[in-house]
Structures are given as C-alpha cells and as structure tokens.
Amino acid sequence: MAMLFDFLSVAPKRGFVFKNWAGIYSCRSQLFFQPTSLDEIVKVVKAAKEERKTLVTVGSGHSPSDMCMTNEWLMNLDKYNKVLELKEHPQKKYADVTVEAGMRVYQLSEYLGKKGYAIQNLGSISEQSVGGIISTGTHGSSPYHGLVSSQYVNLTIVNGKGEVIFLDSEHHPDVFKAALLSLGKIGVIVKATIRAVPKFNLRSTEELIKFDTLLAKWDTIWTSSEYIRIWWYPYTRKCILWRGVKTQEPITEPRRSWWGTLIGRYFYETLLWVATQIYPPLTPYIERFVFHRQYGQVETLGKAQAEVSTSVDGLNMDCLFSQFVDEWGCPLDNGPEVLRSLDHSIMQAAQSKEFYVHVPVEIRCSNTTIPDRPVNVEDRTPTSQGPIPGNTLRPYLDNTPSHCRYAPLSDVTNSQLTLYINATMYRPFHWNSYVGRWYALFEDTMAAAGGKPHWAKNFIGSTSLLEKQSKHETQYDDHEMRGMAKNIQKWYGKDLEDWQRIRREQDPDGVFLANKDWCIRNGIINDHD
Ligand SMILES: Cc1cc2nc3c(=O)[nH]c(=O)nc-3n(C[C@H](O)[C@H](O)[C@H](O)COP(=O)(O)OP(=O)(O)OC[C@H]3O[C@@H](n4cnc5c(N)ncnc54)[C@H](O)[C@@H]3O)c2cc1C
C-alpha cells in the first residue's frame, strides 16, 4: 500500500470511522484520504478505478441521512480549502471568487468579509463544505433567492475516469446541471466559483404571531421581506415570524436567547430526554414552557424590536441538539391546506397519545424559477434586493416544483415559490426519539401536496415504493430509511434519465457508486448500474 499511495503528502488512514454530525450513522472505511492538491485528488480517483474500489467524498458530514456511509474508500477535502482567485466587477457590484471545494462555508464568509463581500443567501448553518452544500440542493429561505447552488458560476470536477473538467453554462452545460445537485455521484467537485455581493448587514425582527394569523396572511406574508422564515410551535398554536432585510446600519446587541444560555440549553435537552425516553405525553407541556421562556406570550406582529447583525449571524441559527430532519418542498400555494392538515393530525395524535412532534416545525420558502433576462447590476446598491445569479440552470435533481414560472422581483407572488417544511425531531443527548409515525404522516401529506423530499435528509419512504424488497417492514428500525424508488422515478422522469446518462458517461466504472443500497432504494440507479 505504501507504494500505491506514496504520491500523497498525508498518508491514508486504515479503518477510519466516520460519523455524521447528528451521530445517527457511522461507518468504518477501508481507507480514508485527505488530499492536499488537485494532482493528489486525481491520483486517488484513478487508484480507486484501478483497484475497483468505490469512493465517497464527504464534506463536513452534516447530511442527516446515511448518504455518505461506505465501507470502502472515503475522501475528505478539509485540507484542500484555499481561495484561488477573486475577480471583482469593475464597479464592485459583485465579485466571483474561486475556491477549493473543501473550504467550509464559514471560512468562505470570513474571507469574503475581509474583502468587503458576502454570500448572497445561506442555510441555517455555515459548517458545510462548498462541495457538500452544492451537492444536495441546500437552500435558505427567501422569496427571491433560489438553491444555494444557483450562486455558483462554475465548477471543476474530477470525473470517474480521473479527468479534470471545467463546467459552466457554456462548457458542458448538461454535466454542469447534473453536478449542481449530484449527491456526490457525478464526480468530485474540486473547485467552485461563487458570485458574492457587497457585504451587508441584516436588520431583522422576530415577531410572535398566532398560527391562525399566519394562515390568514398567507397570500402576502411570504413576499413581505427579502429573507423570511417561520418557526411553528403547534402545541402553542403560535409561530415565530423572522424577517430580515439588507442594511448598512451598524450592528446592535443580539436579542436574548433563553436556550442560548448554558442552563437553558441543558435544561431543555434534559426535559426532551425525559419526554422521549420516559413519558412522551410531557412533550406539549415542555414545548409551551420553552416557547414562553424563549419568546414570551404576547402577539407582537408589527411591534417587535429590530436587531442588526452580520448577514451570517442573521441567516444562520442555533439548531440546538442532534436531530433527525425530514424536509420536503412543495408549491407554496398549497401551504394553507398542508398546514391545516398537519395541524389537525398533530393535535389528534397528541390526544390519542399516538405520537408527539418536536419544535419548531420550520417553514421556509425559495424561489427557484429561472430568470428570463440577465439581472441589471448597474443600478444596484449594497442593499438592493434579490440575487445576482451565478448560473440560471435548473439542476436535473432539483426537488422544488418545476412548473413555477419566473416573475420580476416586484411581481413575485406565492405562485413563484417553493414551500419547504422541515420536521425536526431531536435526539436529546444522542438518544433516539420515535419518528416513524410522525414522518409517515408528514410524508403522505407532503406527497399529496405535490412535494418531494430534500435529498440530504431523513425521509423514510415505504417498502411499497421499492422495486425489490430486501427486508420485511417489521425488520426496519423506526427511523430507518426504506426509500422511495418508484416515486422518485415518477417525479423526476426524463430529468432523472438524463442525470443517469450523464452519470454513466462521467463515471463508466462506477467509482462513485458507493453506498449502492441508498442509490437503489431511492431509484437513482438501477440494479445493473
Ligand atoms: C444543523 C443542520 C442545519 C442544516 N441546515 C440546512 C438548511 O438550512 N438548508 C438545507 O437545505 N440544508 C440544511 N442542512 C443540510 C446540509 O446543508 C446538507 O446536508 C449539506 O449537503 C451538508 O454539507 P456537507 O459539507 O456536510 O456535506 P456532506 O453531508 O458531507 O455530503 C453531502 C453530499 O455531498 C457530497 N459531497 C461532499 N463534498 C463533495 C465534493 N467535493 N464533490 C462532490 N460531492 C461532494 C457527498 O458525497 C454527499 O453525497 C442542515 C444540516 C444540519 C445538520
């Protein structure tokens, strides 16, 4: 082995155990690589091909599912994480920054901040790697911004033949579309160019509103701010409406957070542990108690005090504890019907003590419609709303509704938007909670509303959706993913076929077909691939 890998500056580790962030899944890889240069990455891919091994590239391991698990070769690009180039627009309206794909999003924000720029939109955290955040369809929450991958102008990948390929809207646009949401199966993303905008702060409010107020204002609320997200606390019948706009105002004191304190946090996790492990009917009481500690009792719509923070602090949030997450996207127009139905089911389940949900149920939106003209940047100021897209291609595996049509910012309505609902279930002190019955109901509701699951998360599916059953239903753990091959083939149709064709062309020997079981149970490859 020493001979085979003497080109590496960091020797591969044998038997390295990888655990995902939530600690739900772990695997023992045969060999674990941390290359430090493009040449080393190419050689690792070629060695995998020659040795007939499969290779998974793992970023920060923040995907909650078992998608990165492998008992063959595992590679991580944490040591391949430098900034390569910064190209500024002549009037500094934006900057295109090329980085090595192992860079973490928080590292990229730190670098950009020093140069006077910021990432246009973020998800709830910044721990992810650039390669990882692109590969799963990660999103934030905004009526104007799309998937995080829409900020990327180009990618460079190493495909399964060990070739280095540059991808953008002109060079191999079909491979670019496949790599913009690839689940790590098209090639290793080694470099990426992100379009950043002038640095901005966020002026945000957190308003306490009734669940009924949310439903009553559904038609206009989502377009009331550039950044917006809602946290739903079903047992309190209340929500927190978070809204943010770009500003150049100076940063203010952060708002207080009860669960942000050591005692609040530990107490909350202990209460959840008691509820999940000893007496589940406590859950609604805990939720009400925690909500009132954190947010108070009184409706504050239009009256909440604003906070000014950096864009990163404003867009990221405290995700609290290890968790299962089942998140789906569906047309935002279907929101009221979906939420009424989920509300009814959650209340009935609590009454019959069938299951309990954790909070918040996160409600977000994105605008993944494709602009019909380039954005005019000349008149833009650092606080102008909306994105300057890096690309305007729709990834083949984009899970958001495909029928929504573009409208200029001033004309955006709910009909342009995707609704994301995120059913988080905590694992207090890393003890599992029961998710099966809640997630089955949640998934049926979302599928009936035209939804599809977020690829990276803990969707469960059903044995009835598998092409071939390897286990009986009773042999699965409560939270174990059964898969949804038949639905995924039905939902993605020709897009999936195109993605599969490109996958085979780029990786004819199946170097990236690790964790084949995950791929087959979700229909992205066939048995004979
Ligand atoms: C607390 C928390 C908050 C989150 N918030 C959000 C959110 O707000 N919005 C949202 O949409 N998601 C969210 N996620 C999910 C997260 O953004 C995605 O799972 C993301 O893909 C994780 O990035 P990663 O670097 O950890 O990738 P990993 O989980 O390590 O890998 C994910 C996939 O990317 C592939 N991959 C990684 N690097 C490369 C590469 N260089 N080349 C090719 N393929 C690669 C892997 O093979 C795998 O298929 C959250 C997750 C957690 C745990």
Ligand SMILES: O=C1O[C@H](CO)C(O)=C1O
């Ligand atoms: O996966 C996710 O986890 C957090 C919620 O805790 C979030 O926003 C996701 O998305």
